[in-house]
Amino acid sequence: MPSREPPLNxxxxxxxxxxxxxxxxxxxxxxxxxxxxxxxxxxxxEFLGVxxxxxxxxxxxxxxxxxxxxxxxxxxxxxxxxAAQALQAQGPARxxxxxxxxxxxxxxxxxRLPSFVERFPDIEPQVVTSTVMPEQAIGGFDxxxxxxxxxxDGWPPSIKxxxxxxxxxxxxxxxxxxxxxxLADLRALASHVLxxxxxxxxxxxxxxxxxxxxxxxxxxxxxxxxLHFVLQAAVDGLGIALAPTSLVAHDLASxxxxxxxxxxxxxxxxxxxxxxxxxxxxxxYVAEWFEQMRxxxx
Numbered sequence: 001m002p003s004r005e006p007p008l009n010x011x012x013x014x015x016x017x018x019x020x021x022x023x024x025x026x027x028x029x030x031x032x033x034x035x036x037x038x039x040x041x042x043x044x045x046e047f048l049g050v051x052x053x054x055x056x057x058x059x060x061x062x063x064x065x066x067x068x069x070x071x072x073x074x075x076x077x078x079x080x081x082x083a084a085q086a087l088q089a090q091g092p093a094r095x096x097x098x099x100x101x102x103x104x105x106x107x108x109x110x111x112r113l114p115s116f117v118e119r120f121p122d123i124e125p126q127v128v129t130s131t132v133m134p135e136q137a138i139g140g141f142d143x144x145x146x147x148x149x150x151x152x153d154g155w156p157p158s159i160k161x162x163x164x165x166x167x168x169x170x171x172x173x174x175x176x177x178x179x180x181x182x183l184a185d186l187r188a189l190a191s192h193v194l195x196x197x198x199x200x201x202x203x204x205x206x207x208x209x210x211x212x213x214x215x216x217x218x219x220x221x222x223x224x225x226x227l228h229f230v231l232q233a234a235v236d237g238l239g240i241a242l243a244p245t246s247l248v249a250h251d252l253a254s255x256x257x258x259x260x261x262x263x264x265x266x267x268x269x270x271x272x273x274x275x276x277x278x279x280x281x282x283x284x285y286v287a288e289w290f291e292q293m294r295x296x297x298x
Contacts (some may be wrong), residue, residue: 006047013040014052015077018062018070095124096282099137099144102129103197103227104271107247109148116289123282131199134159134274144276145283148290151269159274162287164294165246168265169203172231172248172257173240183240183260186213193220193239197227203242207266231257244268246297 016026017037027034045052052066062070100109105127113125130137133154134147148164155161171183173192181191186208194204201223207213222239224230231248234241235256243257245265251257273290275283 006044010040010044011073012077013037014044015070015073017041018066021060023060094122094282095126096146096280096286097126097128097144098286099128099130099147101131103247104148105129106228107231111250112293119289120285123285125286138276145279146273146275146286148271148273150271152272155274158277161272161274164271164273164290165297166270167244167246167268169207169242169244169268170259170265171240171261172243172259173234174237175255175258177237178258178260186211189213189218190216191219193222194218195230195233195239195241196221196223197230198223198225200227207242210266211264246271
């Protein structure tokens with residue numbers, strides 16, 4: 001007849017108790033009760049037919065048989081643990097699809113992703129850039145686990161939308177440009193080329209109206225398909241741009257861009273995020289990270 005294998009849980013309890021020479025400390029390590037460890041070791045001793053511990057008042061010590069058994073068991077358990085960890089390292093990363101607009105991906109999400117990866121190393125964030133509304137993206141090529149969009153329009157009723165980042169626009173440009181063409185007041189706008197995105201082509205008119213800028217013709221206008229192209233053009237000194245503060249924080253902090261009129265800020269719709277129905281469990285960690293980022297931006 002084949003020999004029976006010893007109960008593995010009892011062997012683990014024995015190894016922990018032998019390592020600490022304490023049933024109490026073994027229980028703390030294994031997150032069980034003292035009595036559970038005692039029962040496991042008692043069942044192992046009955047299985048083996050030998051006493052493994054000498055029990056005294058508030059103290060235990062290994063018998064000769066216990067010392068022999070521990071010397072064989074401890075390396076074996078360590079080898080099992082190492083084998084499991086090696087397989088986990090080879091396994092596929094848990095992926096989560098994050099759907100954002102291209103400008104948000106380039107200017108906000110990607111520069112901050114290293115902090116997410118450091119905090120959640122076992123999760124693989126997959127950035128999906130899209131300009132369609134979340135209600136159009138569900139189930140399609142742009143499907144997602146979690147999405148970020150500005151405003152409350154275009155979210156399907158099946159998604160619980162949560163507030164994310166507040167935002168404003170302000171004038172930005174390259175430091176070298178402002179050295180040659182200072183922008184100390186609104187009248188100086190006439191000497192600058194105004195950069196804009198096709199998706200936000202009315203921002204300059206709305207901003208000028210809000211702050212009472214004179215109706216003068218600018219030195220020129222340049223329009224690009226996406227906002228991140230506008231911001232890159234501003235960095236390269238092609239003109240000045242109205243930039244959402246959420247997307248130029250790193251550029252302003254590094255000095256790549258400057259804001260000559262920092263108090264003239266026009267409020268934008270805030271960003272919101274939502275988890276798709278049936279989203280991967282890992283999306284909850286992205287939401288947790290978003291909440292941390294939102295708290296830090298206040």
